[in-house]
Amino acid sequence: GAVVSQHPSRVICKSGTSVKIECRSLDFQATTMFWYRQFPKQSLMLMATSNEGSKATYEQGVEKDKFLINHASLTLSTLTVTSAHPEDSSFYICSASVGVWGTEAFFGQGTRLTVV
Amino acid sequence: DAKTTQPNSMESNEEEPVHLPCNHSTISGTDYIHWYRQLPSQGPEYVIHGLTSNVNNRMASLAIAEDRKSSTLILHRATLRDAAVYYCILAYPGGGADGLTFGKGTHLIIQP
Numbered sequence: 001g002a003v004v005s006q007h008p009s010r011v012i013c014k015s016g017t018s019v020k021i022e023c024r025s026l027d028f029q030a031t032t033m034f035w036y037r038q039f040p041k042q043s044l045m046l047m048a049t050s051n052e053g054s055k056a057t058y059e060q061g062v063e064k065d066k067f068l069i070n071h072a073s074l075t076l077s078t079l080t081v082t083s084a085h086p087e088d089s090s091f092y093i094c095s096a097s098v099g100v101w102g103t104e105a106f107f108g109q110g111t112r113l114t115v116v
Numbered sequence: 117d118a119k120t121t122q123p124n125s126m127e128s129n130e131e132e133p134v135h136l137p138c139n140h141s142t143i144s145g146t147d148y149i150h151w152y153r154q155l156p157s158q159g160p161e162y163v164i165h166g167l168t169s170n171v172n173n174r175m176a177s178l179a180i181a182e183d184r185k186s187s188t189l190i191l192h193r194a195t196l197r198d199a200a201v202y203y204c205i206l207a208y209p210g211g212g213a214d215g216l217t218f219g220k221g222t223h224l225i226i227q228p
Contacts, residue, residue, distance in 0.1 A: 001162070004159075006159070032212065032213065034215040034216075036215075036218075043203075043218040043219060043220050043221060044154075044160070044216075044218040045218070046215045046216070046217070049214070049215060091157075093159045093160070094159075095159070095160075095215075095216075097210055097211065097212030098212075099212060100212040100213040101209055101210075101212060101213075102209075102210050102212040103148065103150075103165055103209050103210035104162045104165070104210055105152075105160075105162065105210060105211055105212070105216060106162070107159030107160045107161070108159050109158055109159050110157070110158060110159045112157070
């Protein structure tokens with residue numbers, strides 16, 4: 001099956017700094033990618049939809065100025081957590097499908113962000 | 117997205133079959149039934165999906181009720197590596213346009 005790769009898998013940053021997470025589709029092109037967040041012992045929550053060449057669409061309650069998404073190519077989407085605070089510590093996961101009509105979503109391995 | 121209901125947790129013994137139920141009484145005619153699983157500290161992994169007919173693949177089988185208001189994921193011979201949270205999700209066709217809505221899932225515990 002198709003592969004989605006995330007980097008880094010784990011990052012620790014100081015409060016007030018920014019962190020960039022990369023999501024790549026390795027063997028297919030993805031016009032649309034999705035970013036999820038998962039707090040401990042909770043389920044995944046969709047944060048935003050990343051569209052190649054256009055602005056991301058954010059779910060209600062997600063601050064677009066805090067979570068910057070860039071989808072500059074058909075194989076790369078990035079999520080930047082700006083001015084991170086301890087409450088932003090979470091597991092961030094991206095996904096993509098092969099086309100919007102794909103019947104299977106491929107997920108990255110996730111990024112564990114810890115803000116100290 | 118239509119809502120699904122799953123038991124919070126289930127326990128089974130290694131090498132025995134496991135039946136994971138999911139209720140989706142408000143499913144629409146175009147919703148596909150998807151199952152994903154998430155191992156600890158990893159992203160979710162696709163397991164299987166179906167629309168109306170029962171489906172089989174190398175990982176599992178999916179049994180869909182005739183009225184489509186419920187389904188059951190069947191692991192034919194569970195191993196310790198099958199211990200994970202299993203999510204039953206409705207999407208059209210696979211969430212490629214709108215993403216997926218995850219419920220709480222079922223935490224499957226496998227006893228050796």
